[in-house]
Amino acid sequence: MAERAARRCCLGWDFSTQQVKVVAVDADLNVFYEDSVHFDRDLPEFGTQGGVHVHKDGVTVTSPVLMWVQALDIILEKMKASGFDFSQVLALSGAGQQHGSIYWKAGASRVLTRLSPDLPLHQQLQACFSISDCPVWMDSSTATQCRQLEAAVGGAQALSCLTGSRAYERFTGNQIAKVYQQNPEAYSHTERISLVSSFAASLFLGAYSPIDYSDGSGMNLLQIQDKVWSQACLGACAPHLEEKLGPPVPSCSVVGAVSSYYVQRYGFAPGCKVVAFTGDNPASLAGMRLEEGDIAVSLGTSDTLFLWLREPTPALEGHIFCSPVDARHYMALLCFKNGSLMREKIRDESASRSWIEFSKALRSTEMGNGGNLGFYFDVMEITPEIIGRHRFNAENHKVSAFPKDVEVRALIEGQFMAKRIHAEGLGYRVMPKTKILATGGASHNRDILQVLADVFGAPVYVIDTANSACVGSAYRAFHGLAGGTDVPFSEVVKLASNPTLAATPSPGASQVYEALLPQYARLEQRLLSQAQGSPE
Numbered sequence: 001m002a003e004r005a006a007r008r009c010c011l012g013w014d015f016s017t018q019q020v021k022v023v024a025v026d027a028d029l030n031v032f033y034e035d036s037v038h039f040d041r042d043l044p045e046f047g048t049q050g051g052v053h054v055h056k057d058g059v060t061v062t063s064p065v066l067m068w069v070q071a072l073d074i075i076l077e078k079m080k081a082s083g084f085d086f087s088q089v090l091a092l093s094g095a096g097q098q099h100g101s102i103y104w105k106a107g108a109s110r111v112l113t114r115l116s117p118d119l120p121l122h123q124q125l126q127a128c129f130s131i132s133d134c135p136v137w138m139d140s141s142t143a144t145q146c147r148q149l150e151a152a153v154g155g156a157q158a159l160s161c162l163t164g165s166r167a168y169e170r171f172t173g174n175q176i177a178k179v180y181q182q183n184p185e186a187y188s189h190t191e192r193i194s195l196v197s198s199f200a201a202s203l204f205l206g207a208y209s210p211i212d213y214s215d216g217s218g219m220n221l222l223q224i225q226d227k228v229w230s231q232a233c234l235g236a237c238a239p240h241l242e243e244k245l246g247p248p249v250p251s252c253s254v255v256g257a258v259s260s261y262y263v264q265r266y267g268f269a270p271g272c273k274v275v276a277f278t279g280d281n282p283a284s285l286a287g288m289r290l291e292e293g294d295i296a297v298s299l300g301t302s303d304t305l306f307l308w309l310r311e312p313t314p315a316l317e318g319h320i321f322c323s324p325v326d327a328r329h330y331m332a333l334l335c336f337k338n339g340s341l342m343r344e345k346i347r348d349e350s351a352s353r354s355w356i357e358f359s360k361a362l363r364s365t366e367m368g369n370g371g372n373l374g375f376y377f378d379v380m381e382i383t384p385e386i387i388g389r390h391r392f393n394a395e396n397h398k399v400s401a402f403p404k405d406v407e408v409r410a411l412i413e414g415q416f417m418a419k420r421i422h423a424e425g426l427g428y429r430v431m432p433k434t435k436i437l438a439t440g441g442a443s444h445n446r447d448i449l450q451v452l453a454d455v456f457g458a459p460v461y462v463i464d465t466a467n468s469a470c471v472g473s474a475y476r477a478f479h480g481l482a483g484g485t486d487v488p489f490s491e492v493v494k495l496a497s498n499p500t501l502a503a504t505p506s507p508g509a510s511q512v513y514e515a516l517l518p519q520y521a522r523l524e525q526r527l528l529s530q531a532q533g534s535p536e
């Protein structure tokens with residue numbers, strides 16, 4: 001504890017779908033403290049599953065805002081109880097699940113600025129929100145608002161050129177439009193709308209934190225080239241929206257110092273800086289120190305795949321976000337909704353609820369799975385828009401079930417083939433020097449990473465912690481502290497240890513998957529045409 005007390009550090013937070021996590025990173029960029037609060041397990045009174053409430057219509061998905069606040073109270077108390085020395089924290093930053101929106105009620109800013117150090121946050125902020133259950137990224141209930149927004153700006157491609165993405169149901173502008181249309185009273189009582197990231201930053205600041213360019217790119221509202229709100233998009237979504245959002249800022253901005261609440265209650269230094277929080281995927285890009293040419297695969301609640309881009313090339317599939325570490329650059333992102341929760345379901349059904357058995361099934365089956373291919377989308381997938389489980393044998397005939405081991409391999413191979421096919425759709429090509437950087441909870445599983453290496457025909461690397469969004473947030477805090485835009489991010493993180501090799505492609509993998517990938521793509525296209533025509 002004595003050694004810990006003397007360690008100057010930055011904190012990196014992650015308000016993700018299933019938990020709040022924190023890491024402390026010292027000046028040599030070593031992670032020396034990690035903690036988390038899991039919503040379903042540690043806050044059962046909110047009744048979430050996987051951190052969310054799925055409503056009866058099957059498409060509306062929300063999370064209670066006070067659950068996030070209480071999770072922060074709990075984790076700070078845990079840190080204090082462990083003897084964590086908050087006075088050594090030079091700066092903090094953080095990440096949030098992307099796209100989710102928080103509606104602060106008129107008068108909330110006064111409460112935020114006058115927090116009493118004698119009480120936990122959740123007791124003081126109870127009456128501060130005009131909407132208690134916030135729409136989150138898993139929501140897909142805003143198809144009508146999406147079509148309205150695209151029509152207002154000249155179509156899907158026009159919206160993508162402007163904001164980096166065509167209209168997506170989970171993107172915040174469409175969610176805000178739905179709140180305004182269906183709950184105009186709550187909307188009119190709202191003085192500020194935050195993303196999960198800027199909401200979390202606001203809790204630390206004791207004042208509203210601005211939205212950063214990178215997470216702001218996931219709203220269908222920000223002009224990603226000019227970095228200003230699009231008046232056409234704002235106008236199409238809801239009235240007085242610009243004043244409720246506040247101006248966006250570069251992701252490496254110092255947005256202020258921690259509120260006196262944290263100084264008095266936890267012993268933070270009064271000068272401890274808060275660097276703008278961003279989305280969890282942009283923060284992971286920072287945590288993995290992604291370089292041009294590399295590809296990152298995050299296997300969290302959602303699966304995402306992202307790339308560093310110099311020039312934005314907005315398309316009808318995938319998203320372009322402003323880079324979180326260099327205001328001149330961009331990142332491309334593909335999001336797959338049926339990630340870890342789908343893997344958990346197949347683990348429970350076909351591998352005795354055990355990751356060890358799940359791994360055994362992967363090891364006992366062959367690459368290519370004897371030609372058996374599967375699509376596992378228990379919730380409406382984002383990439384591509386298909387729902388349901390669809391299994392095909394080597395003759396391309398639909399079958400209703402697979403033996404258990406075959407089912408496990410079909411799931412994992414299918415998930416990674418989809419990633420490769422859609423990344424190639426964005427123009428990405430696997431090169432001899434390609435590195436895949438893996439992160440997220442499932443990157444703990446070496447057998448899953450082996451399939452990833454085989455399907456992509458490229459080596460897979462991991463960083464010391466699967467919490468790359470937290471680590472990236474701590475790195476970004478150091479970046480903000482060092483001067484932000486004027487200092488290259490790569491300079492700030494040059495001391496960080498290199499990623500370690502976790503899996504290399506097995507001999508013969510490229511022949512197997514070169515043959516199978518076009519077959520998977522054709523079947524996906526067939527399912528998509530059926531879904532768009534008459535649902536099965």
Ligand SMILES: Nc1ncnc2c1ncn2[C@@H]1O[C@H](COP(=O)(O)OP(=O)(O)O)[C@@H](O)[C@H]1O
Binds near residue numbers: 300343
């Ligand atoms: N050994 C493992 N094999 C496969 N998946 C795992 C393993 N350990 C954890 N996971 C998955 O990691 C998921 C959580 O990942 P994480 O990146 O922490 O999610 P998030 O940041 O979205 O809350 C869990 O839902 C679980 O399915």
Ligand SMILES: O=C(CO)[C@@H](O)[C@H](O)COP(=O)(O)O
Binds near residue numbers: 098137170280
């Ligand atoms: O919607 C997206 C990205 O566009 C998701 O990736 C969310 O950002 C949720 O992140 P996790 O909690 O799954 O890490």
